[in-house]
Amino acid sequence: MMRCLLALLLALCPGIARAQEPLTLDEVLQSSARSAPQIVEALARVRQAEGRSLSAEGAFDTVFDVEGRSRVAGYYDGSVVESRATRPLTGNGGYVYGGYRASRGTFPVYEDQAYTNRLGEAKVGALFALLRDRVVDERRTRRSVAGADIDVARFEAEMVAIGVQRRAIDAYQNWVAAGLRLRAYRDLLDLAERRRGAFRRLVTLGARPEILLTENDQNLVRRRALVVRAEQDIASAANTLSLYLRDDAGAPLLVSDARLPEDAAALAGVPVATKVAAAVARPDYRTILTRIDQATARLMLAQNDLAPRLDLRGELGKDIGAVGLGGASRTPLDAAIGFRFSVPLQNRAAKGRLAEARAEIDALAQRSRFLRDQIAIEVEAIVIAVGATERLAVIAEEERNLADRLAAAERRRFELGSGDFFLVNQREETATDARLRLVDALARIAAARAELAAATADRVALRLGN
Numbered sequence: 001m002m003r004c005l006l007a008l009l010l011a012l013c014p015g016i017a018r019a020q021e022p023l024t025l026d027e028v029l030q031s032s033a034r035s036a037p038q039i040v041e042a043l044a045r046v047r048q049a050e051g052r053s054l055s056a057e058g059a060f061d062t063v064f065d066v067e068g069r070s071r072v073a074g075y076y077d078g079s080v081v082e083s084r085a086t087r088p089l090t091g092n093g094g095y096v097y098g099g100y101r102a103s104r105g106t107f108p109v110y111e112d113q114a115y116t117n118r119l120g121e122a123k124v125g126a127l128f129a130l131l132r133d134r135v136v137d138e139r140r141t142r143r144s145v146a147g148a149d150i151d152v153a154r155f156e157a158e159m160v161a162i163g164v165q166r167r168a169i170d171a172y173q174n175w176v177a178a179g180l181r182l183r184a185y186r187d188l189l190d191l192a193e194r195r196r197g198a199f200r201r202l203v204t205l206g207a208r209p210e211i212l213l214t215e216n217d218q219n220l221v222r223r224r225a226l227v228v229r230a231e232q233d234i235a236s237a238a239n240t241l242s243l244y245l246r247d248d249a250g251a252p253l254l255v256s257d258a259r260l261p262e263d264a265a266a267l268a269g270v271p272v273a274t275k276v277a278a279a280v281a282r283p284d285y286r287t288i289l290t291r292i293d294q295a296t297a298r299l300m301l302a303q304n305d306l307a308p309r310l311d312l313r314g315e316l317g318k319d320i321g322a323v324g325l326g327g328a329s330r331t332p333l334d335a336a337i338g339f340r341f342s343v344p345l346q347n348r349a350a351k352g353r354l355a356e357a358r359a360e361i362d363a364l365a366q367r368s369r370f371l372r373d374q375i376a377i378e379v380e381a382i383v384i385a386v387g388a389t390e391r392l393a394v395i396a397e398e399e400r401n402l403a404d405r406l407a408a409a410e411r412r413r414f415e416l417g418s419g420d421f422f423l424v425n426q427r428e429e430t431a432t433d434a435r436l437r438l439v440d441a442l443a444r445i446a447a448a449r450a451e452l453a454a455a456t457a458d459r460v461a462l463r464l465g466n
Contacts, residue, residue, distance in 0.1 A: 023259040025172050025266070028245050029463035031253075032168040035246040039164055042157035049146075049153035056146035059139040062087040071105070078105035080114045090140070093133025094311065096126040106325055115326025117319035125315035132309040141301040148294045155283035155290065158464075162283070162454050165462040168244035169270065169450040175241045176267055177443040178234040179260040181436055185230045188432045189223040192216060219425050264439060269446030270453050270461040272386065281457045282375055288368040292361060299357035305350035308343040379455050386448045393441040400438045403431035 033039060063086045070079035084099035102120030129137070196216050234257065242252035317334040324330065344350070407427040453461040 020258055022261040022266070023172075023245075023255055024261075025169065025270070026463065028168055028172045028241070029165055031246050032164055032244040033161065033462075033464055035248075035250040036161075036164045036168075036244060037250070039157070039161050040250075042153075042160040046150065046153040046157050049150045053143070053146040053150055056139075056143040059142065060088045060090055076106050076108055078103060078107040078111070078114060080104075080116075088139065089128075093129035093137035093139075094127040096124075098122075098124045103324070103326075112326065115324055115330060117321045117324045117326075117330050119319075119321025121317055121319045121330070123315065123317040125313065127311055127313045130310040130312055132304055132307040136297070136300045136304050138301065141297050144297045145294050148290050148297075151290050152287055155287040158283035158457070158459075159287075161464055162457060162459075162462060164244070165464060166450055166454040169462075170447060171237070171241040171244055173267060173269065173443050173446045173450075175234065175237040175255070176261060177439050178230065178237040179257065180264060180267075180439045182227070182230040182234050182257075183260075184432050184435045184439070185223065185226040188428060189220070189227050191428055192220040192223050196220060264442050267439070267442040267446050269449040270458075272449050272452055272461075282371075282455075283457060285368065285371050285375065288364055288371060292364045292368070295357050295360040295364060299354065299361065302350050302354035302357055306344065306347055306354070309341065311340040313338045313340070375455065379452070382448060382452045382455055386445065386452060389441060389445045389448050393438065393445055396434070396438040396441040400431070400434040403427070403434035407431040 064083070066081070066083045068079070068081040071077055080101065080103040082099065082101040084097060086095055086097040088095045100120055100122050101116055103114050103116045107114045128134075238255050238257075242254045245253045245255060247253055314337045315335070317336075319330040407424075407430070410424050410427040452458075
């Protein structure tokens with residue numbers, strides 16, 4: 001009956017069952033990627049850049065305006081209403097427009113153009129840039145730079161996420177390592193505590209001197225101190241881990257010792273990629289390349305501003321309806337073309353922007369070169385460190401096995417009466433030290449693999465998606 005009730009309780013409250021399951025690195029990384037405030041902040045900055053890009057697109061919005069004017073006093077009583085829609089061209093610095101105008105009443109001779117037929121006048125036209133603003137202009141450059149700002153924000157968000165996941169791995173591995181150290185010290189303390197009961201019986205029977213019990217108590221106190229310090233370390237590690245392990249609402253979760261993994265297999269860390277990614281995969285390197293593209297766009301705009309302006313304009317107009325007070329001259333189709341030409345004589349502002357853009361491109365090119373070399377050297381150093389730590393872990397494993405065998409053999413000798421109590425303690429503590437060194441070696445392997453995943457921007461290993 002109790003088993004059935006327990007099974008029913010776990011089925012109704014899956015969170016209770018999950019709370020006792022060993023905490024995995026995947027769970028920590030998924031929680032961190034979903035709820036870490038630094039990552040959420042970086043994603044908000046991406047949305048901010050998208051908002052700026054949308055604002056830059058506003059330069060190409062269609063604009064509709066209406067203007068009216070009426071004479072309320074004087075000899076003439078003319079009124080005119082004019083509407084116009086203008087749309088900038090996305091592939092040229094010019095624009096197209098269309099409008100409608102209607103007038104009533106009389107106008108002075110110097111406002112003769114205000115007259116229309118009874119149903120008004122419809123007009124369409126366009127302006128095309130033939131030299132300056134033909135290939136690039138300020139609107140298109142601003143839109144291009146704003147679009148690149150989105151990429152920069154995304155790359156920076158990736159770098160933030162990579163750094164957060166890297167620290168989350170460290171926090172988890174430190175917590176697991178602290179738990180394994182605590183277990184090692186508790187096992188060492190348990191040996192002394194079990195031995196104390198046997199010693200008490202032997203001393204009571206007179207088979208062993210009382211000083212042996214005192215010496216064991218001394219070792220017991222020392223081992224208890226080791227356990228207390230290890231408990232403090234794991235509590236501190238769990239507190240740090242709560243920065244990355246969060247609930248669905250984003251609040252930190254303080255993990256209990258009950259969720260510690262069973263063995264050192266949890267220190268395996270993230271898998272190492274068989275092929276090391278090139279420097280171009282790093283978001284910080286791609287950020288510099290994007291900055292170069294932005295500087296190049298500004299350079300092209302400065303070169304554009306140095307060019308002479310030659311604009312071609314065409315317009316068609318047609319009055320509709322019965323002839324108005326302006327006469328029949330409005331009725332035929334009107335067509336007009338024109339041009340505008342201007343040459344900058346000094347244009348020092350554009351020359352200054354040109355020199356500034358060229359200097360920025362040179363600086364960014366050197367920065368990208370240094371970063372590319374730095375990434376290659378950094379990755380190679382980490383690969384060397386991973387290989388060395390793996391070899392050290394193999395040696396530490398052999399050392400622990402030998403130390404365990406020596407400690408077990410020495411305990412048997414002591415139990416048979418031919419061993420020395422001081423040597424037994426020394427063998428046990430040496431075996432524990434070897435066990436701890438193995439834990440440290442495995443933790444260093446995990447740290448080196450995490451560092452390699454961060455250095456190569458391995459999003460799959462860091463659980464940041466493909």
